[in-house]
Amino acid sequence: GKGRVMLAAAQRESVREYLEALQSLGLVPSRLGLESHALYECYKYFNTVNDETVIQLDMGHTKTILNIISGNHLLYSRSIPLGTGEICRFIAEHLKISLEDARGLFLRLDLDLGSLENNYRKEVYKTLNLNRAKLKKIYDAAFGLVEEISAQVLLSLKSFSVDYGEIEISRMLISGGGSSIQGAGAVFSRDLEIPVISLPFLENYSERQIRTQFPIVFGTLLSYMGGSGGVNFLRGEFVPDLVRRTRKVYYLSAFFSVLSLIVLVAYIAGSSLIKYRNSASYKKILNDRLKQYFLVRDPVKDPVATAAKMVNEEKKELTNLDNILDTGEGVLETMKTMLTHFPGDEGFILRNMVINENVIRIDGVLSSSAKIDEFKNKLIESKQFESVDLNTTLSKRNEVNFTMVLKKKQSAPRGETGK
Incomplete structure (x- = not known):
């Protein structure tokens, strides 16, 4: 194959002028190309x-x-x-x-x-x-x-x-x-x-x-x-030991590789720090919401999982309450019916309420026997109870103790339809 040769020449005096200028500044050049x-x-x-x-x-x-x-x-x-x-x-x-x-x-x-x-x-x-x-x-x-x-x-x-x-x-x-x-x-x-x-x-x-x-x-x-x-014009008489010295080479590519690695490590560290700060801030917000809505005092490791667990537990409790009554109505619907017909009384005190299958017993205090009689009559008129039994005792003025036993009507079992 054909080849080409690069040929370059420089006057010795010109090279010496460059060397003298550099040496006057305390510099010793190794290459003049x-x-x-x-x-x-x-x-x-x-x-x-x-x-x-x-x-x-x-x-x-x-x-x-x-x-x-x-x-x-x-x-x-x-x-x-x-x-x-x-x-x-x-x-x-x-x-x-x-x-x-x-x-x-x-x-x-x-x-x-x-x-x-x-x-x-x-x-x-x-x-x-x-x-x-x-x-x-x-x-x-x-x-x-x-x-x-x-x-x-x-x-x-x-x-x-x-x-x-x-x-x-x-x-x-x-x-x-x-x-x-x-x-x-x-x-x-x-x-x-x-x-x-x-x-x-x-x-x-x-x-x-x-x-x-x-x-x-x-x-x-x-x-x-x-x-x-x-071409290096400093070879020969200007730098006799140049060949030996140029063997000690610092590879530029290695320098840039190390520099790139340092930049990469710094980037990863910076990204991790930002991610950690964002995660900590997000976790604090979730813990604040958990404290506000679920009344949890101390911060937890996983607020979302804790909230989900508490919601599931509340759902289970609600299901258990619904299952206490074997009627088609849930506990909340029954309580709603009772509260709808309950006459307002600032002196009302609920001492005890027991729900046993379809029987509900309420013990409490009202300010007058007229109000408890009114409550009884309204429950009977609602036609949701088979019976409403009431016992009252007057303990002192404006204070009537009462015990009311309500028996819910039986509804058709789930899956059956009435004619």
């Missing part, structure tokens, strides 16, 4: 589509990195010597200010390449002491830079097609500081006729400056931690 390879590693880590062809475009300050990836393989890479620094230099020259001030003004201006009118409406330029004419020149410079980068991308695609033929591009992913320019993605999408996604990684992270630099930084870390090889 290619930005294009770091972008590729970052894409591989997050990508879930294996059969797509994409363009990666990282718009930096001094250059723009272009990658073409197909089927998770890096097929083409190019460094375009154009970046946002061109806009900053134009602002510095046009406004006669320092390059550092020009960079700060450009960031605060927050240009929108969608249209010049959008920038006029935002009126941010007024807070920066710019007039419309100056704003237009800055806008034209920024728009022209993006158009020029877009033209270079089209040129690269033509070069790519010489080796690989016509390949359909699924989408473009843009990152780097230039991706912060509003409307830049729309310009690329219009010129290349493909969907463009700005800052595709860390979508929920709000710090835009970190998101713009994330792909290269994270890709470099992946390349180092995963021991994936690639």
